[in-house]
Amino acid sequence: MYIWRTIPFDKMGWEKVPTPYRDAIMNHLKHRDTYEREEEVILDEFTNNMNEVLRKEKIKTIKDFDIVFVPIFHHEKNHFYLMCFDLKRTKTTLLDNVAPLENEEKDDHDPYDGRIRKTKQAFEGYLERISHPKAANMKATPINRLKMSWRTCFNGIDCGIFLMRHMETYMGEDAKDYHCGFVEEKTGLQQKQIEGLRRKYTTKMLVHILYVCHCANS
Secondary structure, eight states, X not given: OHHHHHHHHHHHXXXXXXXXXXXXXXXXXXXXXXXXXXXXXXXXXXXXXXXXXXXXXXXXXXTTOSEEEEEEEEGGGTEEEEEEEETTTTEEEEEOSBOOOGGGGSTTOOTTTTHHHHHHHHHHHHHHHTTOTTHHHHHTOOEEEOOOTTOBSSOOSOHHHHHHHHHHHOSSOOGGGOOOSOOOGGGSOHHHHHHHHHHHHHHHHHHHHHHHHHHHHO
């Protein structure tokens, strides 16, 4: 996934990538047990990971960024989903391809076992640490679980493809304005779209590896 998301930036150069793609970076909490730790420890881990991403990309700060994507891997459920922190519009959005079950819509049920809440708290803490001007405003935003028409009820294995497509296309829109190309699951055509994207992403990653190796040896 890291190779996939760096392809356009490595080829074009970060300074040439047009907005808003230039204004989006990703980070994730690396350790599967991170969410079981104390909040301050989670914040330290999140801060270290953010600093590492910025260091690798030779970026000093996220203060000029519009959007920060945080892909999350829920190890116990073997499931990927995406959090989007929109600093320009001041909102927090969750993109999960799996539609919630009826009991998950209840306020007292958390299908994410605290991961969404703790990730938001970590990001807010990180903004405070770097004295970001939107720190207080982001802290007041609720988490909006985007009700996309293509969410799935019967597909439990392609969450990674959905995550990659969402990161590739989402720019902070509301559900009614966001279209990433997927049709509804009930049409029976969604699986063909997923298979097409899997071939596309695999090809791009393999070609990119050859490109990087060629540049390194030239």
